[in-house]
Amino acid sequence: MHIAEGFLPASHAVGWTVAAAPFVVHGARAVVKEVRENPESTLLLGAAGAFVFVLSAIKLPSVTGSSSHPTGTGVGAILFRPPVMALLGTVVLLFQALLLAHGGLTTLGANAFAFAVVGPWAGYGAYRLIRAFGGGLLPGVFAGMVLADLTTYVTTSLQLALAFPDASSGLAGAAAKFLGIFAVTQIPLAIGEGLLGVLLFRVLTVN
């Protein structure tokens, strides 16, 4: 779930945009360099971005029957590395805002920070850590996908808490509220996304 247009106060919207900018610009540089050396990679990167967009259209099956969609940034970070994902993730967010009314333009910075920066880096970090300690590909993918999904929602919750501190218990209380609503409920879905990632990579590695 991305933060809707107009929901964040202007100062927060600007602040998060500034925070996300270095990562996105870094990603853009990587993309520009890649494309300059190899013009065909425009198509490959475009296909990667389209894949991440479309992945979020897959319904995660859930026990309760309510449906939810994967963020897809974990698999993107593992396949394309976090810098590229920072850019592709932002492009995907722009498309989600303008094609699905999911997210917004002034909240693009805040959403990019959660979805295209924190999620991919956390997921990629978890994946590398597990691989480095001798874990297999699939456990690495599982941890990467779960963490990318979960940290995205935790970041979004904290962004909201920062913007709307609780009237009586302040920041901590607000964090508890938003985490409770947006992140804790996400835990089973994050695990679902991890499972999806494992199944996806299992199919890919069999090929």
Place this chain on the structure above:
Amino acid sequence: MSHRSLAAQGLVVGYERGARVLDGASLTVPAGRRLAVLGANGSGKTTLLRCLSGALRPTAGAVTVDGTQLEHSRRGLRAHRQTVQLVLQDPDDQLFSASVAQDVSFGPLNLGLDEAEVRARVAEALDLLAVDHLGDRPTHQLSYGERKRVAIAGAVAMRPCVLLLDEPTAGLDPSAVTETLAALARLQDHDSTVVMSTHDVDLALRWADEVAVVVDRTVVQGRPDDVLDDRPLLGRARLDRPWALAVGARLRALGLLPVDAIPRDAAGLLAALPESPAVRR
């Protein structure tokens, strides 16, 4: 598995973008007979087949199997899927597993059959489609024609009573068309009723026992030599008149063919014509 009669009455399908795709379309697939669904691209052929298969729920109208109406409930659809299977035109969007055998086993596995039974179904389906030699090949290495037949095998492994095929011969070369038609004949003998959609009127005339033309959001059904000789209808449907009907009519008028001879293809026409009275070179 046995031949079943599938029918649709008064189907109405409206797309969100405004215009209706089907508006009161009715169709009967007689058990055990070959039905060709004809129509130009965009006429609604695929929509009609998707309604028949249960994949698309019409706004109004009913789909029936041996008279029993299809319910769009979980349970109703599950039963329907074991009776009717649809194979779409593009095989690439239906082959989603790594190897041919794996892909064909997808349906039987989901039916909860045991391993031996799944293997038997896969072997049977590959055999019926004459692609048993491809069993352990990766799907992406197959030619277009092979992929099309493997996609059909995936549906056949569900042992459907009625098999709906959307443009099974489109894009195939003549020998692949011949092989596909031979496979369909085997399926028919194996008690699956086969329906195919096509815009190839010559093929429809040659193959079908009955044709259904999708035109003006509805369906006109009848005998191939009647319906495909109806020029105003064909004009509205943006289809051609099969050459064999045009040439056959003239040759009958010339007295070269018996008045009741309606050849359906070149071989039939040549067989019906008298041998040459002239000296052969």
Place this chain on the structure above:
Amino acid sequence: MSHRSLAAQGLVVGYERGARVLDGASLTVPAGRRLAVLGANGSGKTTLLRCLSGALRPTAGAVTVDGTQLEHSRRGLRAHRQTVQLVLQDPDDQLFSASVAQDVSFGPLNLGLDEAEVRARVAEALDLLAVDHLGDRPTHQLSYGERKRVAIAGAVAMRPCVLLLDEPTAGLDPSAVTETLAALARLQDHDSTVVMSTHDVDLALRWADEVAVVVDRTVVQGRPDDVLDDRPLLGRARLDRPWALAVGARLRALGLLPVDAIPRDAAGLLAALPESPAVRR
């Protein structure tokens, strides 16, 4: 833009997986004449066209334009591209932009033309293909046939002297085939020599001035009514004999057609046959 003569001599193309695709294939595209390249799926038609377009470098052999040999240098390829354009079978392989007009502008822009000239080329190409009404429609809302014609427009906007089309009519319904053929005729009048590959022998007989059959890794070129009547050759090429040649031969033998009449389609056959001697109903 003017008609040019494109030719290939002794092309050898070997795939990594072992077997050769072409082995000594030669072909001449006479300037301003319609050439149909015929072959079963997998025969090497597409490979041949890709060699002619410069997209694929043959292991041995040469491609020439008006006698000048194609160099596979950056510079040589760039010059070749302005003379010869290839349109692939699947339009989705060539349409990368969601806006039809933007997609068609891609080629002319790469030629370094100024904006006004690019706009003129885009308008001309859309007009020649009779898809000018689609200019501001998104690619993803177009039908398959419309996408195919827009993909051709993308190549036509480069104003090629020779246009190579891989299966331009595959998957199209009769009216879309008619429209595509009409567009090709306009291109021909507009001084582009048109080559199409197909496995539809009836279409090749009807359309082509010359045919080239890709068979056994090489090419047999000649007049349609000769080459497509060569049954041993067609057998090796896994192609059918066009019905019009088979039926025409019998009717000539029966004395119903003049000895020199070789009808190429139903209309030609009916026109060449005598009017009915019998009383019409």
Place this chain on the structure above:
Amino acid sequence: MTGLAVDDAAWTSAWRHRSPGDKLLLCGGLVVCALLLPAWPGSVLVGLVAVGLALGPARVPARTFGRAVRLPLAFVTVGALTAVVAVDGDGIGWAPDAAARAGSLAGHALAGSAAVLLLATTTPMSDLLPALRRMRVPEAVVEVASVVYRLLFVLLDSLRTIREAQTARMGYSSLRRSYRSSGVLAAAVLTRSWDRARRMQAGLAGRGLETGLRVLPEALPSSRAFLVTTGAGLAGIVAASLAIA
């Protein structure tokens, strides 16, 4: 092919041939007003203007607009309620001014969402992306984004078809099977995306891919009357808000 409702609306809207720059200015102005002006009456005015323009002169189907606004509405409802609930050691209660704060939050967000939606339902992405170029976004990034826009429809189409084929073969008849099928589906779409990119490389090589994916945007000239009206309208909203608030 079935597309996305908002995108379909953009391609057929009566404002399709208006300059994307003009529409960006209008919608951007409305978004800023929604964000900065007091919710009463600023957000209300912005919301009314955005919806009025979309359903009126731009002729966006009301159904499309209404459906698209559901997603932000859900977020705003949950988010605003959470923001105005107070928690402390004693338990949960409403924060002071809960109703007013929730109303203001919802007002800003819904007005802003309506303004963005006005842009989204009148301007296809392929008109907007060239505008990014003028905002000094690197050419390569704009080209990647335009390929994303084209391919996402191709992949969405594959996704829908594959899912339909899986469903027909009972792939979603239990939770376990649903998971397995979804994994296979995701992998299949990923391989399709690679395959598509590879095939497009071959397909575009002959048209000069080595110099990038430059295209010529349609000539959609700016309208002075539109700009003047936009300026006056935005000024009016600001003035009215400051006067009333």
